[in-house]
Amino acid sequence: MRALTALRDVTVAARLAMSLVLMAGGAVVSPVMFTADAAAPKVTLNPPASPSEDPTPSFTGTASKTTPITVLIYAGAAPKGTVVSTATATGTGAAWASGSASPALSSGQHTAVATQANPKDGGPADKSGPVTFTITPPDFTPAEFTPAEFTSAEAPVPASAAVPSSTPPLASFKWFPPVPQTGEPVSLVSISTDATSPITGFAWALTSTAPFQSGGALLTTSFSSPGGHVVRLRVTDANGLSSVAGGTIRVVGPTAPLMQPFPVVRIAGTETASGVKLRLLMVQQMPAGVKITVKCRGRGCPAKTPRRVVVSSKRGAASVEFRGFERFLRFGVTLQVLVSNPGEIGKYTRFAIRRGKLPERVDMCLDPTGVKPMVCPLSGT
Incomplete structure (x- = not known):
């Protein structure tokens, strides 16, 4: 008797049982x-885009159960060692899509595996095959930020003194969910960096022409109409240097x-x-x-x-x-x-x-x- 398992629908597990009788001669x-009606879950994981500049990728796949799905992410080319990040999804009994990985991944090669628990206590869980992908450092261009003008200190600098080099911060941000609906809360999160000085100021503009308003590294807002909405972020460091990044958020109407x-x-x-x-x-x-x-x-x-x-x-x-x-x-x-x-x-x-x-x-x-x-x-x- 061989136990065979097929995918099932959203709420009922699919179970296949096969028997093969071999007779002499x-x-x-x-x-x-x-x-x-079989009980063992079955989960698959699709490879994400690679290489990618997104340090918080999301994942997709299929699952035969409606129990939660967890994507475990490891550093390197194999699912070994410590889990460095995770992403979660709601089981649908069919195709699934996770939220963004957290915490953000560092640059380099990573391996992910999806797991789904068995709805029966003590039942066997399932694990997908590993997928490997690469995170690359973001490639900022002049179009993404504009350094603010600044002046030197009023006090004269002796000719013999060395002037330390300073560079403006690199403004950058992400938003969640990636494709929000009209009226749905949207979280804008700064992922800006500065190699020489701490970032001390954040200001947001919710259109391409609106003035910047002071805020924090996280801002929650919403959009009342579908379409592309331009959002800009200006960050300033302790040296008074600043830069601006912009992005277009695609907003869709409410789903059925x-x-x-x-x-x-x-x-x-x-x-x-x-x-x-x-x-x-x-x-x-x-x-x-x-x-x-x-x-x-x-x-x-x-x-x-x-x-x-x-x-x-x-x-x-x-x-x-x-x-x-x-x-x-x-x-x-x-x-x-x-x-x-x-x-x-x-x-x-x-x-x-x-x-x-x-x-x-x-x-x-x-x-x-x-x-x-x-x-x-x-x-x-």
Whole structure:
């Protein structure tokens, strides 16, 4: 008996179990049973941009559970030694995106590994393969800052005295979240540096023409309209030298809400020598009025694409079973389940039957138009 694990949807873990019976005098393959209920989490990690000047990178990947995901970052080309920074993400049971790494990373090569805890106490956790990336020092250009004018001290300097060299600070800042919504709080954080003198003053301007207003290294603000918003930072050091950095923050309109309750797609069946015998295709936990569409591609698919509209149920969230697909399906067939409601983020599941491999299941969100799959928002499902 071999235990096989496939990806599951946002709230129900996918579990596959396969049995292979070998008989003397020749190999005989018995039906392979699988069902969408296994407990072990599965997490992957995509490589970030490399090389990059961003000392606080964020990460993306996929995960089969809804428990939190932690990205552990090590210095060097292998995940060894002390963890120098971490980033966290909310598990969605599908694609995920983390916040920025903290604390900021130093220049050089780093290796990251994503981990996800098992929702069952004492259950096995999962860890992704390592990804390696490089952080490079920021490349400042004259367009990013303008040194303020300054004068020398009034007292004359003796000809024999050595004049110490001074350079202005390098103004720079970041903002969080990277792409805020209208009305959402935005944190502006100075990451300015000065090699010769401490930075003693910070001033912010929230448009390209607004006057600078004194503040601290951290400023929280918000923007009422979508589009690009120019923000400038001026820093001054103890020697009176200063520089200015500017950046454009892209602000988007508010996103559509998640469908509540969020749907669950259940798939179970038996793998055979030439395909899969489905014994269950059901969508559960849906509000009334949503539309369910099941698309089938490949040899042997039904001629018509079934569509159902969920009606209200006295027992709460409704369930819809597609018995027309609970039959034998050949290798090469792909099923797509789309659960949509205008103005809401819905559910998307793709189930591909592959020759010589386990069936592949991908769970994502569905855009508010009910047409395209999309990465689920960080708030999860």
